[in-house]
Amino acid sequence: MTAAVRVHALDAFYGDFQALFGIDLELAPGETVAVIGANGAGKSTLLKSIAGLVRSRADAVQFEGRPIGDQPAARIVRMGLALVPEGRQLFPSLSVEENLLIGGYGDRRRSPWNLNRVYEVFPVLRERRLSDVTLLSGGQQQMVAIGRALMSNPTVLLCDEISLGLAPIIVEDIYRTLPLIRGNGASIVIVEQDVARALKHCDRFYCLQEGRVTLSGRPADIAPEAVRMAYFGT
Amino acid sequence: MGGLDSIVEGVLLGGVYALFAVGLSLIFGIMRLVNLAHGDIIVFAAFLILTATLALGLSLGVATLLTMVIMFVIGFALQRLVLERVLGDDILPPLLVTFGLSIVLQNGLLLGYGADSRRLQAGAFEQVSVPLAPGLSVGLAPLIALITAVVVVALLQLLFYRTALGRAFRATADNPEIAQLMGIDQRNIYALAVGLSLAVSTIAAVTFGIRSNFDPSIGPARLLYAFEAVIIGGLGSLWGTLAGGIVLGLAQTIGGRIDPEWQILSGHLAFLVVLMVRPRGLFPARRR
Numbered sequence: 001m002t003a004a005v006r007v008h009a010l011d012a013f014y015g016d017f018q019a020l021f022g023i024d025l026e027l028a029p030g031e032t033v034a035v036i037g038a039n040g041a042g043k044s045t046l047l048k049s050i051a052g053l054v055r056s057r058a059d060a061v062q063f064e065g066r067p068i069g070d071q072p073a074a075r076i077v078r079m080g081l082a083l084v085p086e087g088r089q090l091f092p093s094l095s096v097e098e099n100l101l102i103g104g105y106g107d108r109r110r111s112p113w114n115l116n117r118v119y120e121v122f123p124v125l126r127e128r129r130l131s132d133v134t135l136l137s138g139g140q141q142q143m144v145a146i147g148r149a150l151m152s153n154p155t156v157l158l159c160d161e162i163s164l165g166l167a168p169i170i171v172e173d174i175y176r177t178l179p180l181i182r183g184n185g186a187s188i189v190i191v192e193q194d195v196a197r198a199l200k201h202c203d204r205f206y207c208l209q210e211g212r213v214t215l216s217g218r219p220a221d222i223a224p225e226a227v228r229m230a231y232f233g234t
Numbered sequence: 235m236g237g238l239d240s241i242v243e244g245v246l247l248g249g250v251y252a253l254f255a256v257g258l259s260l261i262f263g264i265m266r267l268v269n270l271a272h273g274d275i276i277v278f279a280a281f282l283i284l285t286a287t288l289a290l291g292l293s294l295g296v297a298t299l300l301t302m303v304i305m306f307v308i309g310f311a312l313q314r315l316v317l318e319r320v321l322g323d324d325i326l327p328p329l330l331v332t333f334g335l336s337i338v339l340q341n342g343l344l345l346g347y348g349a350d351s352r353r354l355q356a357g358a359f360e361q362v363s364v365p366l367a368p369g370l371s372v373g374l375a376p377l378i379a380l381i382t383a384v385v386v387v388a389l390l391q392l393l394f395y396r397t398a399l400g401r402a403f404r405a406t407a408d409n410p411e412i413a414q415l416m417g418i419d420q421r422n423i424y425a426l427a428v429g430l431s432l433a434v435s436t437i438a439a440v441t442f443g444i445r446s447n448f449d450p451s452i453g454p455a456r457l458l459y460a461f462e463a464v465i466i467g468g469l470g471s472l473w474g475t476l477a478g479g480i481v482l483g484l485a486q487t488i489g490g491r492i493d494p495e496w497q498i499l500s501g502h503l504a505f506l507v508v509l510m511v512r513p514r515g516l517f518p519a520r521r522r
Contacts, residue, residue: 051415052414053411053414053415072414072419073414073415074414074415074416074417074418074419074420075417077414077415077416077417078417082415083415085412085415089409089412091404091405091408091409091412091413092408093404093405093407093408094401094404094405094408098401098404101398101401102398102401102402102405102413102416102418103416105398105401105402105416105417105418106417106418107417148416149415152416152417
């Protein structure tokens, strides 16, 4: 079976600074994979490399068997790979509904996700559809960011720190939508600083430290002590 | 009726200034690029229209439409081939490039057309006037220029706030990197924006070319009025730009009535007063 995403020997650079060293990662169709690691471990860079915001070698990133490492982000999202960026990054001059609509810019598939379906999953957004996004609560903003990514009807959804700065009860609400998203045919990568939460919601995980994968496997198979070692490096 | 007719005249002149300014406002709003060649681009478009009417024998309307298409293509190409290379975090390189473009255009036009003053001939249309009130009538041409300005701003507003392309323009203006994650090709969006700006500048060129003489050297003065209209109206607001053009036109006309020497000066003074009282302009764009 072709992997939804296969990352092979990925190096990533910001100018002269190397952020990732020889990363290997695989995401099977229908799977949820978590990427954990401390601040600055390279988690966000990894997602940006997959989504095309950081360019790499063509064959360093494959999406459904096609090399996409050197493709621009705008083309990758049209193939069906969407990123929910860290810090939500909504468009402040667009209303809630316009932020969702822009997510479907150039999308020809129109199913399973459209405006109506997103509003069914996040009913509060329908009430606030004409509102200014900067007036929403943090949790509502995160719902817009996820809904916006879903509007492109991705088969792979990358979620970067979707719990950042949110109250625990809101985070649970947001995480509850992941199985639904997966049920609609998307594989998911979540990046989290909250290790316990990440391990609870994933099938497999990768732990990054200083730009390298230090541990990977199924949460049930790995002792917490080993995760701690891989996370902190001591 | 001395007071009333200078007000009417000022508002009509404001329509022309607003048309100068809309193209400038568009590029700045979307790309944060200050196009110092904007005035020369308007003059260039006026010469293109002139050539199309004289050399090809086209009517003014057809010549304008043809020039709009040509200017759109030139704008698109200008962005993809030149401006794109210098756009970045540093605002100085694009500023210098458009400054250079301004000089190239002025001298190119001088070489091609000479330094003579030209005017677009609108035929009998120029002399027709419309009575507004007893003892007060306005020229049809300036009236149409104002109506055109209102229609252009209204159409651009529709484009920006009611279409997918407009959303893409605004999203790119907010955050170009995240806009790419939406499948928006930033290079095309910017090129479309510059193309649109130059097409709108063509409309400015025709209204202004009928109204007054032009020669290759007057671009920078048009740029100054355009800047003032944009700043008076408030950055990033197209209706504000229209209002800014009208304020400028009014100030110039009323000043000119008091003393003809004050015409230009009073426009600049009005600009300075607005800057002092409302530094962000009359209708600054609300960040939604």
